[in-house]
Amino acid sequence: MPNKNYILEMFPYPSGNIHMGHVRNYVIGDICARYHKLKGDEVLHPMGWDAFGLPAENAAIQFKTHPRDWTLSNIDNMKSQLQKLELDLDWDRELATCNEDYYRYQQELFIDLYNAGLAYKKDALVNWDPVDQTVLANEQVIDGKGWRTGAKVEKKTLSQWFFKITDYAEELLSDLDKLKLWPGKVKTMQKNWIGKSTGAEINFKISNKNEFLNIFTTRPDTIYGATFIAVSINHPIVAKYQTKTEIENIRREFEKVDTEKEKVGFRLNIDCDHPIVNKKIPVYIANFVLDTYGEGAIFGCPAHDERDFQFAKKYSLPIIKVIDCDDNALPFTETGTLINSPLLNGLNKDDAIKKILIFLEKKGIGNEKINFKIRDWGVSRQRYWGCPIPVIYYEDGSFRVLDKSELPVLLPYDVDLMGKGNALLNLDKWRKIICPQTKKIAFRETDTLDTFVDSSWYYIRFLNNKLDKPFDREQVNKFLPVDKYIGGIEHAILHLLYSRFFMKALRDIYDLKVDEPFEQLFTQGMITHKTYKTKNNEWVMPKEVISKDGNLLREKTKEIIEEGPSEKMSKSKKNVIEPDEILDNYGIDATRIFMISDSPPDRELEWTDEGIQSSKNLVNRIERYFSQEMTDLKNDTEKKVEKFVHDIEKNILNFSLNKCVADIYTLFNYLEKEKVYLSNSMLSNKIIICLFPILPKLSLSLNKFLFKSSEINEWPSIKLELLIEDKINLPIQINGKLITTILTRKGYEEEEILHKVYQLDKIKLKIKEKKAIRVINVQDKIINIIIS
RNA sequence: GCGCCAGUGGCGGAAUGGUAGACGCGCUGGUCUUAGGAACCAGUGGGCAACCGUGGGGGUUCGAGUCCCUCCUGGCGCACCA
Numbered sequence: 001m002p003n004k005n006y007i008l009e010m011f012p013y014p015s016g017n018i019h020m021g022h023v024r025n026y027v028i029g030d031i032c033a034r035y036h037k038l039k040g041d042e043v044l045h046p047m048g049w050d051a052f053g054l055p056a057e058n059a060a061i062q063f064k065t066h067p068r069d070w071t072l073s074n075i076d077n078m079k080s081q082l083q084k085l086e087l088d089l090d091w092d093r094e095l096a097t098c099n100e101d102y103y104r105y106q107q108e109l110f111i112d113l114y115n116a117g118l119a120y121k122k123d124a125l126v127n128w129d130p131v132d133q134t135v136l137a138n139e140q141v142i143d144g145k146g147w148r149t150g151a152k153v154e155k156k157t158l159s160q161w162f163f164k165i166t167d168y169a170e171e172l173l174s175d176l177d178k179l180k181l182w183p184g185k186v187k188t189m190q191k192n193w194i195g196k197s198t199g200a201e202i203n204f205k206i207s208n209k210n211e212f213l214n215i216f217t218t219r220p221d222t223i224y225g226a227t228f229i230a231v232s233i234n235h236p237i238v239a240k241y242q243t244k245t246e247i248e249n250i251r252r253e254f255e256k257v258d259t260e261k262e263k264v265g266f267r268l269n270i271d272c273d274h275p276i277v278n279k280k281i282p283v284y285i286a287n288f289v290l291d292t293y294g295e296g297a298i299f300g301c302p303a304h305d306e307r308d309f310q311f312a313k314k315y316s317l318p319i320i321k322v323i324d325c326d327d328n329a330l331p332f333t334e335t336g337t338l339i340n341s342p343l344l345n346g347l348n349k350d351d352a353i354k355k356i357l358i359f360l361e362k363k364g365i366g367n368e369k370i371n372f373k374i375r376d377w378g379v380s381r382q383r384y385w386g387c388p389i390p391v392i393y394y395e396d397g398s399f400r401v402l403d404k405s406e407l408p409v410l411l412p413y414d415v416d417l418m419g420k421g422n423a424l425l426n427l428d429k430w431r432k433i434i435c436p437q438t439k440k441i442a443f444r445e446t447d448t449l450d451t452f453v454d455s456s457w458y459y460i461r462f463l464n465n466k467l468d469k470p471f472d473r474e475q476v477n478k479f480l481p482v483d484k485y486i487g488g489i490e491h492a493i494l495h496l497l498y499s500r501f502f503m504k505a506l507r508d509i510y511d512l513k514v515d516e517p518f519e520q521l522f523t524q525g526m527i528t529h530k531t532y533k534t535k536n537n538e539w540v541m542p543k544e545v546i547s548k549d550g551n552l553l554r555e556k557t558k559e560i561i562e563e564g565p566s567e568k569m570s571k572s573k574k575n576v577i578e579p580d581e582i583l584d585n586y587g588i589d590a591t592r593i594f595m596i597s598d599s600p601p602d603r604e605l606e607w608t609d610e611g612i613q614s615s616k617n618l619v620n621r622i623e624r625y626f627s628q629e630m631t632d633l634k635n636d637t638e639k640k641v642e643k644f645v646h647d648i649e650k651n652i653l654n655f656s657l658n659k660c661v662a663d664i665y666t667l668f669n670y671l672e673k674e675k676v677y678l679s680n681s682m683l684s685n686k687i688i689i690c691l692f693p694i695l696p697k698l699s700l701s702l703n704k705f706l707f708k709s710s711e712i713n714e715w716p717s718i719k720l721e722l723l724i725e726d727k728i729n730l731p732i733q734i735n736g737k738l739i740t741t742i743l744t745r746k747g748y749e750e751e752e753i754l755h756k757v758y759q760l761d762k763i764k765l766k767i768k769e770k771k772a773i774r775v776i777n778v779q780d781k782i783i784n785i786i787i788s
Numbered sequence: 789g790c791g792c793c794a795g796u797g798g799c800g801g802a803a804u805g806g807u808a809g810a811c812g813c814g815c816u817g818g819u820c821u822u823a824g825g826a827a828c829c830a831g832u833g834g835g836c837a838a839c840c841g842u843g844g845g846g847g848u849u850c851g852a853g854u855c856c857c858u859c860c861u862g863g864c865g866c867a868c869c870a
Contacts (some may be wrong), residue, residue, distance in 0.1 A: 184792080184793090185792070185793075185864080185865075188791075188792065188865075188866090189865060189866080192791085192865075192866055192867095192869095193866090195869060197869070197870090199870085215870085216869095216870070217870060218869090218870065219870075230870095259868065260867095260868070263868085287868095288868050288870095289868085289870080290868075290869065290870085292869090293868095293869045293870080294869075294870070297870095298870045299870085300870090301870090305870070306789095306868085307868055307870080308870080371869085371870095373869055489864090492865085597800090597811090597812070598800050598801080598812075598813080599800060599801065600801080603800095603801095605800090606799095606800075608799095608800090608813080609825080610812095610813055610814075610825090611800085611812085611813070613825055614812070614813065616825085617825090617826080617827090618812095620826085620827095621827090624827085658800090658801075658802090658811085658812090659801095659802075659810090659811080661811075661812075662801090662802075662810065662811035662812075663811085664811095665810095665811055665812070666810075666811065669811090672828095729807075730807095731806075731807040732807095733806085733807090733850085733851070735850080735851090736806095736849090736850060736851040736852095737851090738806095738807055740807095741807065774850070775850090776850050776851080778806065778851095781806055782806045782807080782851085784806085784850050784851060785850090786850055
């Protein structure tokens with residue numbers, strides 16, 4: 001039975017054209033896939049389209065086309081561009097997430113998630129992107145801005161659908177350890193995002209009321225130092241004790257200050273009882289308390305927290321030191337011995353936490369708590385071009401999740417996209433229905449699913465894209481996880497975390513045997529190019545720039561051009577190279593070589609004209625080499641070829657593809673220098689097979705020319721015995737410094753070789769009248785003579 | 789601020805603790821050519837040399853680009869996470 005090997009590159013959004021970043025991504029995957037096929041593996045290497053999403057709606061408005069037409073024609077175009085690259089893809093497995101035969105099964109999965117309690121609806125304070133007019137998940141907000149639009153995100157309370165990713169927080173975190181073949185960097189980012197911390201929940205009683213205010217803390221040991229409580233402006237308690245107008249006023253005040261620099265607060269007219277000491281402590285609304293973390297409320301211990309200290313200073317609140325330290329060291333945030341804490345005096349942090357937890361639990365006002373930063377995944381989007389959520393609402397406000405038999409809920413084609421907001425909301429003829437079960441008037445859910453839902457399971461659908469259910473259990477167990485998943489690091493959290501959640505959720509719903517979707521993750525580096533600007537700060541395309549008398553000029557206008565640093569290719573900076581033009585000018589093989597040659601695949605690659613040209617030269621050179629008449633072999637020719645096979649294989653497996661290129665140069669440098677021409681020999685056959693994953697077109701044509709065959713044979717096995725060198729250049733050091741080398745056979749006798757070494761002029765000169773006091777012989781590696 | 793990664797010729801980059809700079813680009817000189825984004829040959833870390841060289845300083849070791857400590861610089865991530 002052959003090994004299964006699922007090799008997958010992140011599928012593209014059909015924006016209209018393939019760019020160089022895609023080319024690099026897919027060439028890397030293609031080399032792996034071709035290699036593994038030659039090794040006899042059962043290789044899965046599919047491709048599809050992440051086809052829902054906002055750009056289609058924006059384009060619809062801009063170009064007066066329909067999102068569906070725009071998307072499908074982009075797919076057409078990009079597919080033909082990919083085919084021009086002649087990638088070894090299973091096009092039979094192609095899918096596009098915007099097609100009914102994909103999203104209807106996603107609707108089934110939604111129902112499954114709902115029935116499993118993993119999808120729910122609630123009113124929530126959510127992130128609103130005012131430009132795209134839709135809600136965003138927490139993961140899609142970067143520095144308070146929308147990840148696509150860069151617009152400042154607003155907070156809104158809306159009724160929204162959520163996926164309960166928090167149910168899997170612990171497993172998503174602990175399973176990161178199983179992902180041995182993921183970059184550590186990505187794992188760290190996910191770890192930080194999940195944000196597990198262990199501490200305590202403490203219930204503070206509101207003075208003179210039968211109400212409690214819960215806070216989360218990782219430092220319950222400092223409870224005696226608590227001198228105030230602070231809550232977020234969005235905390236429910238605030239709405240209870242302040243009027244709406246007051247809250248809005250406070251919100252405006254908060255917006256005026258930079259929270260990082262200034263802590264401000266407003267006194268809420270309630271106090272809390274300290275849980276241990278008989279005293280009241282004031283409650284504030286503070287700008288620095290996050291509503292999205294813990295309980296949205298904290299106790300302030302100014303002596304031992306930087307922020308609380310600033311706050312206490314500003315509002316003249318007491319500062320009680322409870323950890324032994326110098327008064328000048330306040331706020332002292334490290335650990336130490338507890339003081340001023342009757343129950344805990346003399347204890348260290350860990351013991352104090354243990355003891356206080358027991359105390360709180362006994363009194364029933366607190367307990368140990370593990371808190372996660374990650375929140376549930378908000379999946380509702382107020383947009384047309386996405387997967388409809390299979391839910392209907394009745395006039396009384398209740399809702400019903402549809403049965404699978406009622407699917408699909410098709411996205412209607414005839415919509416008016418020119419209006420503001422979600423086009424589905426205004427489409428009564430689609431929205432309003434008679435519920436087939438209750439015969440009551442009902443309205444369809446008009447929100448669609450976040451497109452990250454689409455990409456959370458597409459790698460499963462590839463296993464059988466024509467099946468009349470989402471997937472087949474046996475196939476999933478057989479072919480998953482994806483063995484090598486290749487894509488950009490920008491999805492470190494978003495797509496990769498959501499997919500991991502989906503895999504686990506589906507595992508539990510369907511009793512699958514797969515815990516993680518992606519066994520190995522490889523993140524390829526981006527492609528950069530020098531940037532060019534006129535004196536008027538106008539960006540200029542590289543191909544418009546010519547060099548003349550040491551100056552750079554814009555060819556048409558003769559304006560002086562300034563060269564800027566190499567940056568990620570982007571349309572806005574015009575430093576873009578079009579794959580189509582490169583393929584036309586240099587061909588597929590040269591393009592592939594350049595994609596892997598100048599730097600390791602996980603690092604940046606700078607596009608240069610010299611780079612692509614020398615790649616082309618290499619392809620021509622190999623072709624020229626094989627057109628020569630056969631000559632006799634040299635002694636070591638077979639050995640060199642074996643080494644080539646061995647090195648190429650090792651370097652493909654490690655993703656050290658830049659070294660594969662070096663291996664090719666090394667081999668042909670040797671062959672040409674020694675004037676050994678192999679023509680249609682067995683050795684040529686081996687070489688051509690090894691070139692095939694990297695240079696498929698050339699290899700096929702050489703194979704046809706030399707061997708009259710259109711089949712590339714299987715990957716050659718290596719004759720290990722040929723790789724062993726029997727003679728070596730043994731380095732000779734004196735006091736650890738290299739003096740000379742001596743050619744000798746392996747397995748030499750130490751005495752015999754030393755005798756020879758001492759005869760060498762260079763060694764004699766160094767030793768002179770001095771004495772060798774020690775000789776270190778690392779057999780077959782090095783000899784180091786220590787002299788006094 | 790915290791965390792991670794990296795710093796090697798003019799440039800991109802190679803080096804299980806054992807000959808630093810593989811391989812490529814660029815450059816220099818030459819050959820061939822009507823011509824060349826071609827091809828071929830020779831050279832290319834610095835220094836006249838002894839020698840010196842992997843961001844700086846220290847350490848471990850017979851031996852350090854590689855391991856440890858420390859500082860500097862750059863990149864990335866996180867960032868009031870209580």
